């Protein structure tokens with residue numbers, strides 16, 4: 001090992017001595033990965049292939065002790081720091097150029113306590129792995145809408161998933177966390193311990209520290225009525241406006257998403273994905289009008305294990321492709337909004353791109369806006385516009401399509417944006433404030449001043465401390 005050039009938290013160059021590196025390496029139970037090491041490229045690679053950053057060193061942590069040691073090493077050497085959980089950050093917040101990447105991806109423990117209906121998981125776990133363990137006991141909590149997204153980042157920003165209308169967001173099911181602060185101190189937070197921090201962690205992203213354990217409430221979830229209806233794109237206007245009317249009266253047991261995409265056979269289609277988590281007989285009745293509407297090409301709704309619905313969209317969001325997203329909240333899908341989406345989709349440059357509208361409401365909306373740091377509880381839908389492509393030569397046209405489509409949809413959008421699904425917007429303070437909500441942002445600044453006054457954790461939708 002020789003000395004190493006690295007980047008500091010304020011962007012200047014520094015040199016890490018051979019002695020300091022060897023001491024750090026020797027202190028870890030996990031691995032210290034340097035650019036010349038086997039596995040470096042694999043370790044720095046995130047889900048979004050558009051992100052190509054080269055950390056000076058990667059601390060692949062095996063446990064809490066490694067996390068504490070990594071924070072202290074970064075502090076002592078004033079290093080730029082990125083924290084990686086599941087690696088699904090769209091703008092690539094979990095890797096950095098020239099700094100220390102604190103990689104939690106190998107911390108995969110999950111412990112389910114079926115009698116108390118709780119589950120504890122480490123930050124390298126993804127939702128597929130979490131569900132596998134909890135479903136062994138017929139239990140689940142709200143995760144995302146795919147299996148390979150990390151529990152860590154998703155939970156800290158809110159957590160919108162197929163069970164959210166019945167059980168609330170992922171943050172609404174969070175009971176406690178273990179965390180390492182910007183000073184390398186270990187602490188716990190829950191409704192009875194460090195309560196204000198616990199409030200902020202439920203929506204404030206990774207701004208306050210590194211969470212090393214998440215404890216969730218889990219609920220009985222067995223066979224659900226789920227799957228998708230596929231309609232031809234020429235009927236998208238009628239399908240989307242009917243979807244909106246139907247969604248407006250839906251019970252909490254039902255969570256739906258509508259998406260415009262290109263089928264594997266190359267046909268533009270509009271699909272409605274459903275997850276009815278209740279009695280199958282009642283679900284059949286509830287879903288009847290939706291299934292009888294129009295002339296779907298296919299009705300793939302059936303009683304299935306919950307994990308089936310969780311994996312339905314996986315193939316559309318494979319790792320290794322280039323991604324650029326724009327998102328918004330919406331309350332109403334009317335003729336005009338549906339027509340604009342149809343028109344925009346006609347010029348989509350890539351067969352992998354999609355526009356999806358995920359239904360919110362139900363239990364999400366029954367939690368007070370200021371009870372957690374996730375503010376946007378009153379929204380009807382989360383609109384997720386994803387440009388997805390393979391060749392870097394096509395970057396510009398795919399960026400442009402997403403930006404122009406998002407602009408065309410602005411007049412139908414409500415205020416705010418989902419913290420976890422900000423792309424390049426996270427660079428603008430106004431948009432960050434919109435993401436957290438005005439009063440919530442101020443309260444989060446006070447927490448940031450207390451727990452991270454030097455903005456040690458700033459690769460995230462950043463809450464800027466005023467006390468540093």
Ligand SMILES: Cc1cc2nc3c(=O)[nH]c(=O)nc-3n(C[C@H](O)[C@H](O)[C@H](O)COP(=O)(O)OP(=O)(O)OC[C@H]3O[C@@H](n4cnc5c(N)ncnc54)[C@H](O)[C@@H]3O)c2cc1C
Nearest residue numbers: 085086087088089094123144145150152153154160206211
């Ligand atoms: C394909 C895809 C599908 C998605 N679907 C959904 C969905 O259905 N519902 C939904 O709500 N969101 C969804 N998201 C958004 C998702 O919630 C965010 O991308 C989230 O940040 C991913 O978490 P991660 O741990 O995988 O990411 P990472 O890239 O590892 O981290 C994301 C952010 O969290 C911070 N962080 C990670 N781990 C920790 C930790 N232990 N302590 C403190 N900070 C940490 C990182 O520093 C970074 O700023 C999706 C994203 C993708 C790419």
